[in-house]
Amino acid sequence: MSLVPTSSIIDSARTAGIGAAAFNVIHLETAEALVTAAERANAPLILQISENCIRYHGSLRPITRATLALAEDSSAPIAVHLDHITDAELVRQGAAAGVSSFMVDASAFPYDENVATTAALTAWCHERGSFVEAELGKVGGKDGVHAPGTRTDPDEALAFIDATGVDALAVAVGSSHAMHERTTVLDKELIGRLQAALPVPLVLHGSSGVPDEELQRAIAAGMTKINISTHLVSVFTRSVRDVLGADPALVDSRKYLKPAREAVAQEAARLLEVLRTPIAAPDRYAAQAPVRG
Template structure:
């Protein structure tokens, strides 16, 4: 199936009152598991490659991107390719030729004025090349101060500030701080549902939820019901893969062929993908 775009998938999900699952991939096994899991429940999916994943791959984007594109084009469901948490302008500029249809440009570490200026420049560049672009807005302090990271404990995005940021930056979607934290290994986070409702009412672009691995199913379902149209998931796959590999190696201490433990790791991720996509479907 031809590669689709994140913008198309998110737009359809928002119109249907659902959310598209967007999984961070690090290895080819991640890519294969995400596509296999999506195919098993007949749902579209987004493959995300983060700037940190690119750094892990010796700073080279193309090897994993080319593999992801090849796998996506052979998938039985629509698959999009998204470049996630990009802080490097040099990496941003590699996105179109590497097959990415969308980018999350991350300047949330900067002051509000600097974030807005950097994001506006990224949006102008991306839109001129047909890219859909997402940004992030955490909790902004006083004038000139460094903002609280969008996923720091207690961080919350202000609806009026978010409305101004979206209007002035021209972004296509906004990731908001409503109570999640990146890299959580337990599913114990809770969302600020009242704030999420206000953000949904204030903004006319799709809302994105980062750090979703820390949310139980009930919170994920509620988030979609409150207007989240794209849900980013990464750690949940790593937990599934690592746990399965640990069990395999404990049961087979003599194992040396990586295909044995990578197979069970990939299968565990495939199940996790299918379960999470099903959770996000309209109820």
């Protein structure tokens, strides 16, 4: 299948009532691991490259071009998405490189400024056929910017979508970025109300802190795109520590990066199965998604 648009993965998942997995790339080893996972699970996957990842690599081109090349050569449907982008220039560079979707993150701004910034970049992206995700409600835990405990208001979210034209919305329903323990309980009632009120797919950020069954309940309630980063980074790092701890004299980085890459591939493949396994939605939060006209 190789490289596909992000929109095709999200639309198919939303129609099927399953999760669209979006896992973050940190470096080449994680990108390779994630593509391997998608191939093993025979499942589509969105590879996300964050602005922080781009800064780590010095510029957009090296990690983005490598990730796109892996997607193009894969037997699984793989999309490439830029995540939490605050710099409009990176959106322009990403579009030129062949990235099909962007998460425009103006959520640290006051509401009116978030709307204006998001609307301008969304219009630019739509002129080039790109899919745009934005955030409303401030998901907790990201660099101290987002207020934990905030919830997205359905009426405000609908007004935001109408004003900006975004194609997907990341909403605050109880998750938090960069969690190391998978203990979060999400507000499924709110997810159901948001799903019923909004004409676009819902995105869950901070999914690393959410247990498997709770992710499945969130999808049943109406969540579609599920972003996971910290959990898989922890799997990678734990493997490196274990290998180096067992052999402190080891110096060849390939000998500790290879098992870490395999550990991430195994866990990512397992998560893909979790997110694609539907469960019944309780009546109290099941709702029919509206169709955008």
